[in-house]
Amino acid sequence: MDFTVPLTAVALAMDCLAVSIAGGLTKSKPRMNDVFRVAASFGSFQSIMALLGWFAGSSFMEVISGVDHWVAFVLLISIGTKMIYGSTNKEKNPLSFDAYSLLMLSLATSIDALAAGLCLTILGESVASSVIMIGTVSFILSLTGFYAGKRLGRLIGNKAEIAGGLILIAIGLKTLLEHL
Numbered sequence: 001m002d003f004t005v006p007l008t009a010v011a012l013a014m015d016c017l018a019v020s021i022a023g024g025l026t027k028s029k030p031r032m033n034d035v036f037r038v039a040a041s042f043g044s045f046q047s048i049m050a051l052l053g054w055f056a057g058s059s060f061m062e063v064i065s066g067v068d069h070w071v072a073f074v075l076l077i078s079i080g081t082k083m084i085y086g087s088t089n090k091e092k093n094p095l096s097f098d099a100y101s102l103l104m105l106s107l108a109t110s111i112d113a114l115a116a117g118l119c120l121t122i123l124g125e126s127v128a129s130s131v132i133m134i135g136t137v138s139f140i141l142s143l144t145g146f147y148a149g150k151r152l153g154r155l156i157g158n159k160a161e162i163a164g165g166l167i168l169i170a171i172g173l174k175t176l177l178e179h180l
Contacts, residue, residue: 005130008116009137012050015109015171016042016138017145022167023097024149035146038097043139045106046113047131053117054127068111069179075108076172084165112175 023038024030079101097105113134120130152163 005120005125005133006137008119008130009134010141012046012110012113012116012134013042013138013141015112015175016046017141018167018171019105019109020142020145021149021152022163022165024146024151025153025163025167027146027150027153030146030150034097035143038102038146039139039142041102041106042109042142043135043137045110046138047135049110049113050117050120050134051127051131053114054120054131056114056118068114069175072108072111073172073176075104076168076175079105079108080165080168080172082165084162084169108172 020038020042027034116134117131120127
């Protein structure tokens with residue numbers, strides 16, 4: 001049995017997992033509706049970006065591969081820095097999952113899926129089953145991460161927002177360093 005696609009799906013979902021943990025850290029009482037919306041957005045974007053990568057072909061990947069890591073870096077650093085700054089305010093300012101922030105987080109965590117989609121064609125993998133697996137794994141790990149972060153947040157208390165911001169900054173730095 002070939003484990004290429006399942007392992008790729010897990011690897012792609014790691015950013016979603018980390019951002020979901022950060023979200024769980026900062027939300028004291030997340031609504032089930034919001035948690036599912038975040039997980040669905042992350043899973044959907046992972047699937048869509050993998051599918052776009054498959055459609056795009058190598059010429060488009062050459063154009064975007066030069067800047068994709070910079071886009072993810074800037075988005076994640078900005079959001080992480082905002083979270084840390086917000087933690088110094090007296091008001092509780094958790095990681096926002098409003099429509100705009102969720103769109104930016106979904107894009108930032110799914111950029112690697114674009115390149116992975118291109119690899120699906122090179123490896124000759126079934127596109128439909130691969131895209132479904134990538135989205136499903138991201139959805140499941142995002143749900144898991146949110147609840148793990150919520151439990152961890154209870155343990156570390158008011159430092160949760162700083163931890164969440166540092167996680168996002170670390171993901172941004174990791175993404176940039178992997179591509180330099």
